[in-house]
Amino acid sequence: MMGDENGIPSLVKNQRLVQERRRQIIQGAFTLFVRKGFHKTTTREIARECGLSIGTMYEYIQSKEDVLYLVCDHIHTELERRLREAVMGISTGKEGLTRAVAEHFRLMGEMSDYVLLIYQETKSLSEEAKKRILDKEKEITAIFEGILQRGIQDGTLTLEPSFVKLMAHNIMVLGQMWTFRRWALGGHYTLEEYTRRQTALLLSECTQGDLGGDYDDERES
Amino acid sequence: MMGDENGIPSLVKNQRLVQERRRQIIQGAFTLFVRKGFHKTTTREIARECGLSIGTMYEYIQSKEDVLYLVCDHIHTELERRLREAVMGISTGKEGLTRAVAEHFRLMGEMSDYVLLIYQETKSLSEEAKKRILDKEKEITAIFEGILQRGIQDGTLTLEPSFVKLMAHNIMVLGQMWTFRRWALGGHYTLEEYTRRQTALLLSECTQGDLGGDYDDERES
Amino acid sequence: MMGDENGIPSLVKNQRLVQERRRQIIQGAFTLFVRKGFHKTTTREIARECGLSIGTMYEYIQSKEDVLYLVCDHIHTELERRLREAVMGISTGKEGLTRAVAEHFRLMGEMSDYVLLIYQETKSLSEEAKKRILDKEKEITAIFEGILQRGIQDGTLTLEPSFVKLMAHNIMVLGQMWTFRRWALGGHYTLEEYTRRQTALLLSECTQGDLGGDYDDERES
Amino acid sequence: MMGDENGIPSLVKNQRLVQERRRQIIQGAFTLFVRKGFHKTTTREIARECGLSIGTMYEYIQSKEDVLYLVCDHIHTELERRLREAVMGISTGKEGLTRAVAEHFRLMGEMSDYVLLIYQETKSLSEEAKKRILDKEKEITAIFEGILQRGIQDGTLTLEPSFVKLMAHNIMVLGQMWTFRRWALGGHYTLEEYTRRQTALLLSECTQGDLGGDYDDERES
């Protein structure tokens, strides 16, 4: 079996074709998974949505679960790519953190469907696939860990080293929280207010004795 | 149709029996939902697990979805009951917040399976049932809102009124986070460390100009 | 086993009670069978409709099919009773025929639900029960045969003896036809017009050379 | 959805295949419906009888009710086709009526199982499907209406125009009567005798003042 990109084998050898078809599958499946959830979406529907016959689709995957993995993996890859893009060429750790948090929150606002999907359907993956997805999540979190550490080193951030990891996860979760609690928050705060306030909370922990700073505009409002 | 407790009708009239059997169903179903998820658990498995024949089980529910609702509703009721219990007879708002957060985190540690289930399976409920579940979540969050407001009134807490709701949701989410990020946090922090640190983060926001304080007594207890 | 009225055994010995309860069952079941058909009506629904518990109902019947038989039998008994009533104390055969046909049509108009039920659900009975129902139908038909024969004997009707039976069945069917073709006839004819015209058709065959007579008002209109 | 012949959608696209498989389904289902009735026949039995797997069968229908509709529709189509064939190229209205009635009775004799099925199971169809079936029945009845009208116009038949429709329905019903009263008539008359006698009855109404004629042989026998 060929076509082992992403660890999912395909019967088709032509790698360019595999890539193109999988792109179609991911796009079609994503739309449906968001609308109806993984279990309530049938393989037939996926095939129809992405413009392939059911037979052809199965040339590029081995099971319905593979589709879920492809979708989840694609989401993470996209998130990581966008986040790295946003924090490239940053000088100090503090500035990097501010920017990265802002970008992360913006991304979460844009990609809330994605995040929801990850939260709700990851458990349907096989142990192996689940591990790969969680590893990706760890890698993304590690971006924030890196920024935090840089800030500690360059003296712009104050944080016990042993809690760097926890803060990185906090950043991740407070970002995702906008998507999975929108049913409660949406009516009371705009994404902007939400971002401003949560960023303040996060930074307050990392800039003790240095109150004010980047977000003082917020304090005044 | 009789037996309308929880809004789920039952064919059986004897209310005591309905309550007892539903307790069985909830318990059996919960075990299985945690282990395999809602969709991968069959009604026959639920019946077997809770010691009822399939026919008998259907005397007490109307559809498989009802079982999910019963389970989710029970979880929330339990969470709310325990949380209210923990914050009864509290004097100042600040003390109440500290205790409530500690209890909430302890509960989340104990009931992580429950929380995970709510996060992953709520979407499988009908719109109506989903609304009822989310309303319960709002009610629980409102407990924290109440405590925060009391603290603002008695002067022991500092917080802009418009962000009381957000802080309450933050408390909820940072508590739940322990359950849905245990795969990443479990290896690095104990629940105790996690609780201490997150409580500090939360309180720092509500006790500005009053750094330190309440949390060393907690260390001693 | 006691209570063998109608050939259906009952567990209950008190004959008066059996009769009363069965009356309830017939009435409740009839309503439901007309509305939803035999197969789509459940025994629970029948019990509820007739004000008995399911357990009690089963003290008076042995199976759901028994209920259908009781209903069908009751319909026929009623039809026969009313028809006999209508032709009692009649002098000549011709007059008897005219009256009986008129009464039969009137009855069919009133009891169309009953007739429809017999047509549609008889096949669901056991062979034995079906035979008993068809025998009743034959007995009712025989009333018309008797009238026709009397008419032949007293010279008021003209009909080959070998076709007496066919004419009796024709009378039965043209009466029932109003019920099972009402979807087509109802919009075009009133029951009165229908009766007048069909009676004319039937009588014309039995009164050759004696045109006119009882129905000449119809010829003129 | 493809394959919308008859208004019943099919998942299979190849129209020739749909037609062939539905032919199989109709044939198999018809046999079973006649033997056991619609409700007592299971979908698995139908599938087995027509040589398809249950899954395959459901590629060509959407529900069990669809099978009933297909069967009923096929019966009517067949009846109509045969009847039209029989009355093609007829000269006078009277001759047409005689031939059409004869053919109709012959058909009813042949297809009595079909007719019985229509009488007993139409009520199990959805309102929409029922309407389509009754419309077909009206169309067939309209064939006789047309013949009667032609006869009135060319002077070979005598009948009040307002009762043309009723007579057409009478013809339909007296034909069908042979099938649903065979349990009573079968022992006493041959189909030939039955046909001769009923035709006489029907024609006597339409040929007043013209006694004798086509059926005088029957008067003598």
Added chain:
DNA sequence: CATGAATGAGTTTTCATTCAT
């Protein structure tokens, strides 16, 4: 490579009937 018809195990749900109380 592409297609889509075929498959049948597996799913939820119903309901006539029984029987302990």
Added chain:
DNA sequence: AATGAATGAAAACTCATTCAT
């Protein structure tokens, strides 16, 4: 006699996957 909870066989229908063309 009356009750109604318990039962489980059986029903309709679905859908991931395969494989011949």
